[in-house]
Amino acid sequence: xxxxxxRQDTTAAYATPLVFEDDKLVRFxxxxxxxxxxxxxxxxxxxxxxxxxxxxxxGVSFADQVVTERVSxxxxxxxxxxxxxxxxxxxxxxxxxxxxxGTSSLKLRxxxxxxxxxxxxxxxxxIRASLETMKSVPITDxxxxxxxxxxxxxx
Amino acid sequence: xxxxxxRQDTTAAYATPLVFEDDKLVRFxxxxxxxxxxxxxxxxxxxxxxxxxxxxxxGVSFADQVVTERVSxxxxxxxxxxxxxxxxxxxxxxxxxxxxxGTSSLKLRxxxxxxxxxxxxxxxxxIRASLETMKSVPITDxxxxxxxxxxxxxx
Amino acid sequence: xxxxxxRQDTTAAYATPLVFEDDKLVRFxxxxxxxxxxxxxxxxxxxxxxxxxxxxxxGVSFADQVVTERVSxxxxxxxxxxxxxxxxxxxxxxxxxxxxxGTSSLKLRxxxxxxxxxxxxxxxxxIRASLETMKSVPITDxxxxxxxxxxxxxx
Amino acid sequence: xxxxxxRQDTTAAYATPLVFEDDKLVRFxxxxxxxxxxxxxxxxxxxxxxxxxxxxxxGVSFADQVVTERVSxxxxxxxxxxxxxxxxxxxxxxxxxxxxxGTSSLKLRxxxxxxxxxxxxxxxxxIRASLETMKSVPITDxxxxxxxxxxxxxx
Numbered sequence: 001x002x003x004x005x006x007r008q009d010t011t012a013a014y015a016t017p018l019v020f021e022d023d024k025l026v027r028f029x030x031x032x033x034x035x036x037x038x039x040x041x042x043x044x045x046x047x048x049x050x051x052x053x054x055x056x057x058x059g060v061s062f063a064d065q066v067v068t069e070r071v072s073x074x075x076x077x078x079x080x081x082x083x084x085x086x087x088x089x090x091x092x093x094x095x096x097x098x099x100x101x102g103t104s105s106l107k108l109r110x111x112x113x114x115x116x117x118x119x120x121x122x123x124x125x126x127i128r129a130s131l132e133t134m135k136s137v138p139i140t141d142x143x144x145x146x147x148x149x150x151x152x153x154x155x
Numbered sequence: 156x157x158x159x160x161x162r163q164d165t166t167a168a169y170a171t172p173l174v175f176e177d178d179k180l181v182r183f184x185x186x187x188x189x190x191x192x193x194x195x196x197x198x199x200x201x202x203x204x205x206x207x208x209x210x211x212x213x214g215v216s217f218a219d220q221v222v223t224e225r226v227s228x229x230x231x232x233x234x235x236x237x238x239x240x241x242x243x244x245x246x247x248x249x250x251x252x253x254x255x256x257g258t259s260s261l262k263l264r265x266x267x268x269x270x271x272x273x274x275x276x277x278x279x280x281x282i283r284a285s286l287e288t289m290k291s292v293p294i295t296d297x298x299x300x301x302x303x304x305x306x307x308x309x310x
Numbered sequence: 311x312x313x314x315x316x317r318q319d320t321t322a323a324y325a326t327p328l329v330f331e332d333d334k335l336v337r338f339x340x341x342x343x344x345x346x347x348x349x350x351x352x353x354x355x356x357x358x359x360x361x362x363x364x365x366x367x368x369g370v371s372f373a374d375q376v377v378t379e380r381v382s383x384x385x386x387x388x389x390x391x392x393x394x395x396x397x398x399x400x401x402x403x404x405x406x407x408x409x410x411x412g413t414s415s416l417k418l419r420x421x422x423x424x425x426x427x428x429x430x431x432x433x434x435x436x437i438r439a440s441l442e443t444m445k446s447v448p449i450t451d452x453x454x455x456x457x458x459x460x461x462x463x464x465x
Numbered sequence: 466x467x468x469x470x471x472r473q474d475t476t477a478a479y480a481t482p483l484v485f486e487d488d489k490l491v492r493f494x495x496x497x498x499x500x501x502x503x504x505x506x507x508x509x510x511x512x513x514x515x516x517x518x519x520x521x522x523x524g525v526s527f528a529d530q531v532v533t534e535r536v537s538x539x540x541x542x543x544x545x546x547x548x549x550x551x552x553x554x555x556x557x558x559x560x561x562x563x564x565x566x567g568t569s570s571l572k573l574r575x576x577x578x579x580x581x582x583x584x585x586x587x588x589x590x591x592i593r594a595s596l597e598t599m600k601s602v603p604i605t606d607x608x609x610x611x612x613x614x615x616x617x618x619x620x
Contacts, residue, residue, distance in 0.1 A: 027512075028527070032343070033286070043194065043198060047193075051493055066553055067553060072189060077237070079232075181373075183376065183382075183503075184354050184357055187493060187494070190376075206338055218336075221399075244371065346539070349543070350505040382499060384547070387545065388547075389543070444550050
């Protein structure tokens with residue numbers, strides 16, 4: 001398993017925010033007739049990152065939330081820059097950081113690298129919402145505390 | 156065929172920019188366990204709009220460009236706001252407008268409505284690029300003239 | 311709209327079964343790094359055909375079934391032969407015929423042609439099932455009568 | 466990493482064929498409004514299995530074949546039975562076995578289990594083909610020898 005949960009600054013004397021990382025292989029089915037990732041596939045991969053962050057990074061099963069609690073985190077806003085193309089066979093390092101936690105929304109930052117090269121940078125705003133009513137619901141205190149470990153504080 | 160190419164202001168005495176429109180049915184395969192469009196599917200639909208705009212709106216076959224000329228328009232930047240969810244069976248009106256034409260890039264605006272309700276607004280920056288080298292290439296004068304008909308001029 | 315509902319033998323003096331047809335454009339997002347349709351995309355297109363057959367061919371809204379009645383037709387078995395590849399820009403003629411109607415299952419045949427060339431032939435067995443229990447439910451008499459118009463009778 | 470390459474019968478005194486196995490998590494993006502895997506997603510997962518079998522099971526990089534050698538293994542025929550639905554959060558065990566190796570074709574068998582329950586069984590016939598000409602090419606002796614380790618011999 002390639003997932004890593006790391007301190008953002010491992011040399012700091014004080015606690016630094018966590019970052020949730022995972023490697024993803026660029027597969028045949030991600031690629032288009034140009035032989036590179038078709039851009040909507042990145043958003044599917046970001047969604048996988050969100051699932052795995054909940055389940056493995058926050059310790060809150062994403063599937064249970066959808067099936068049992070009927071809450072999820074649909075996307076409210078996307079900003080995304082594609083800096084360089086990715087080809088089949090590339091192994092990409094995805095990193096997820098928390099930028100802001102609101103009452104019922106959440107802003108996440110994604111960075112995708114191939115070695116040192118940045119391929120994609122994105123910010124996604126998620127809305128905590130009921131799957132029954134599709135209305136926003138507050139982020140619970142327990143969930144908020146778990147998320148705050150990943151929150152970039154100041155500076 | 157639901158496609159429409161319309162003047163943006165049909166009451167104006169002077170020529171107004173064109174807008175490229177099409178209706179799309181929200182299908183079973185677009186939807187997630189919440190019963191609404193899974194957001195990356197919108198980007199696939201925007202890509203369909205770009206294909207059809209080239210072929211039917213600009214009179215330049217998108218497929219021929221990819222297969223014969225080996226040029227395409229990969230995405231450089233996405234900004235997208237999801238204002239309201241869309242459910243299976245909804246018929247959505249997609250509208251494409253041109254916001255800016257650069258040397259080798261192009262900024263398009265998309266609006267998705269269900270009746271009067273805005274569901275999604277997006278801006279996509281496209282890079283004219285060779286599929287052989289993945290490097291940007293200038294937009295030709297002929298293609299530029301065709302695109303300029305859709306360009307929102309001033310105000 | 312390219313959809314056609316036709317008698318299978320338009321020269322026959324007697325009533326022949328209906329066939330449900332539609333044209334589909336091979337799009338950029340269907341294609342893989344070989345520049346041809348990635349085969350799972352055909353199954354998504356077959357699913358679109360099933361949706362449209364219910365709604366336009368049988369007069370029973372597929373979306374209403376899913377959302378309101380909570381019944382659908384998940385797939386029990388697939389047999390599919392890929393005879394020749396399809397490229398971006400090809401317009402393919404999809405034809406759907408009914409092969410057998412059981413108590414709660416249904417066998418459909420699909421043929422995909424580009425001009426005279428057969429590209430794909432498939433048989434899909436669908437199970438009428440409740441979306442709440444995921445158990446099979448009988449096909450209602452009303453729905454059965456509508457489907458029987460498409461049933462290849464005899465020979 | 467969950468991948469396993471195992472002898473099919475670990476109690477046999479003689480060499481038994483290899484089987485290539487991997488676990489896959491059922492994700493949000495695999496599932497439909499019924500909350501279960503949308504069936505074409507299984508074919509995408511079979512394709513992932515084929516990629517990983519080449520790269521990790523046969524020691525022949527799938528990506529290099531596509532990018533450098535320009536050969537691949539498009540699908541000629543699919544037979545697939547869906548025995549039971551799979552829900553978001555399920556971890557499924559995929560197993561790949563070789564059923565037959567021809568001059569330029571290959572028949573693979575897939576079994577998907579959740580614990581002891583069989584969810585899906587499939588047979589896929591792959592055609593070794595040039596990505597330049599889309600014509601079949603012979604399977605090389607070296608590749609054949611690697612594949613034969615997975616071939617169910619007799620009985």
